[in-house]
Structures are given as C-alpha cells and as structure tokens.
Ligand SMILES: [Fe+2]
C-alpha cells in the first residue's frame with residue numbers, strides 16, 4: 001500500500017465529508033506542512049497522509065462520533081465525554097489504522113492524527129508538523145500567528161513549544177478544560193527545549 005493510493009482515497013473521502021471552508025483549511029495545512037518539511041529536510045509523505053486524515057470527521061454529528069468510539073472500544077476521557085466533537089482526531093486515527101493497516105509509518109501517522117487537537121509528547125516529527133501546521137496555516141488569524149510562522153521555518157521544536165503554549169493560554173483564558181494530551185505536549189516540548197539550552 002503506497003502513500004499515493006492512500007492520499008487519493010483520503011482526498012475523495014474528504015470531499016464527500018467536509019465543506020468548502022474545511023477543505024480550504026486542509027489545503028492550507030498541507031501547504032504549510034510541506035514548507036516546514038522542506039525547511040527541515042523531513043519526509044513530507046507521511047505528514048501528507050496525516051494532514052489529509054486529521055479533520056475527516058470534524059463535521060460528523062456527536063452521536064456518530066460517540067457510536068464510533070464504542071465500536072472501536074475507545075474510552076473517551078472526561079473532556080471528550082463533555083465535548084464529543086473532540087473525538088474527531090482519535091476516531092480518524094482508529095479509522096486509518098483499521099483501513100490502511102499496512103501503510104508505512106502507520107504508528108507515527110496515527111499518533112499525529114489522534115492527538116492533533118490536544119498535542120502530545122510526540123515520538124516523531126509527523127505529530128509536531130501536523131500540530132503546528134494545523135495551528136498556523138494561512139487561514140488562521142490571531143495576534144501571535146505571524147511570529148509562529150516565522151519560527152516554524154527556523155526551529156520546529158521551538159515552534160512546537162510556542163504553539164502548545166499559545167493554545168494552552170487560549171484555553172485557560174476562555175475557561176476551557178485542558179485535554180490531558182496538552183499537558184504531555186507542554187512537558188515534552190519543555191524537556192526538549194531545556195536539553196537544547198543546556199548544550200548552548
Ligand atoms: Fe481537528
């Protein structure tokens with residue numbers, strides 16, 4: 001099973017399942033992710049699959065997402081139970097795993113998709129690139145976004161740290177609950193940052 005076959009399939013599914021606005025977001029994230037990969041000499045192919053899949057179920061009804069979680073024996077956490085729309089990442093990851101089980105780098109891609117909303121202490125660059133591109137693609141508008149876009153070209157780990165920070169700031173200001181993955185994302189990104197600082 002090659003990336004092009006999977007990408008074609010996902011593209012078709014995406015067109016059937018999301019509206020024009022969400023499609024534009026995915027196109028923006030693809031473009032952004034490709035630039036990040038080029039700047040840091042990373043293989044774009046697994047990232048492309050993750051970006052195409054990440055918001056596939058973003059506009060499915062909450063009942064459908066909860067039903068899928070049950071079918072996959074996925075236990076939603078406290079925050080996901082309260083806001084089932086957050087399940088679109090985990091369900092998309094489980095879908096990929098069941099549908100394209102023998103795709104190369106499946107685990108990295110699924111980890112990226114599963115935790116794209118919260119962030120995670122990602123074991124691979126695929127998750128970091130998707131998380132950052134999802135947050136800074138050209139359709140996003142917030143005061144810090146330009147600074148983050150510049151940082152993405154220079155230092156992916158630093159940009160990941162700052163994007164996680166920005167999202168946690170945003171969530172706490174709005175009095176939203178934090179997803180557990182956000183805490184792992186922050187601690188992981190901070191650990192990498194501290195190791196780099198020590199070497200300086
Ligand atoms: Fe999403």
Ligand SMILES: [Fe+2]
Pocket residue numbers: 025054055134
């Ligand atoms: Fe997204």
